[in-house]
Amino acid sequence: GAVVSQHPSRVICKSGTSVKIECRSLDFQATTMFWYRQFPKKSLMLMATSNEGSKATYEQGVEKDKFLINHASLTLSTLTVTSAHPEDSSFYICSASNASHAYNEQFFGPGTRLTVL
Amino acid sequence: AQSVTQPDIHITVSEGASLELRCNYSYGATPYLFWYVQSPGQGLQLLLKYFSGDTLVQGIKGFEAEFKRSQSSFNLRKPSVHWSDAAEYFCAVGARGGATNKLIFGTGTLLAVQP
Numbered sequence: 001g002a003v004v005s006q007h008p009s010r011v012i013c014k015s016g017t018s019v020k021i022e023c024r025s026l027d028f029q030a031t032t033m034f035w036y037r038q039f040p041k042k043s044l045m046l047m048a049t050s051n052e053g054s055k056a057t058y059e060q061g062v063e064k065d066k067f068l069i070n071h072a073s074l075t076l077s078t079l080t081v082t083s084a085h086p087e088d089s090s091f092y093i094c095s096a097s098n099a100s101h102a103y104n105e106q107f108f109g110p111g112t113r114l115t116v117l
Numbered sequence: 118a119q120s121v122t123q124p125d126i127h128i129t130v131s132e133g134a135s136l137e138l139r140c141n142y143s144y145g146a147t148p149y150l151f152w153y154v155q156s157p158g159q160g161l162q163l164l165l166k167y168f169s170g171d172t173l174v175q176g177i178k179g180f181e182a183e184f185k186r187s188q189s190s191f192n193l194r195k196p197s198v199h200w201s202d203a204a205e206y207f208c209a210v211g212a213r214g215g216a217t218n219k220l221i222f223g224t225g226t227l228l229a230v231q232p
Contacts (some may be wrong), residue, residue: 034220110159
């Protein structure tokens, strides 16, 4: 149980376009979802936390107008990278949790590799 | 503020040798502690976790970790490394209580395994 999927696994887009990444909890209801960004050979950096039906809470330094997060249902959160630039190229990972899980444990998706040309 | 330190950026061990990956944390109370493994281009796989109770935690793939409060450490160990263990390993700390359960990750340790 506690499976999280992401789609797409890889995406290549042109500079200036917008890209949407989906994160789904497949077998549980995710009251909270998290979005992370990972640069090559670096650790995971938390970008934002979203609770279902509420606006996302962004970490310091993350542009909320650049990285739009929607958590409209208990099984789906989306991250939209708007007006993408090459420096947005990265590996984006989501995680999901539910308060009913012991200690609010997070379950991670497989990640999405974004390349902006 | 919470923080996690993994002092070793890169470790190379021979196949069959023992392994210990270090993790130190800074937190005002006893945190939740996790070890994850990541293969190239892949997501995170949970190896083990500590919430409370027995300070020696057993995980998957033959890994274990020991929580030492006095040293603020949660080192990962494996008695005999296999070539398939080559990957990046991340230690993470989570806050107890509160409305959110953010994780803070260490910078990772890249493990190479020599034949």
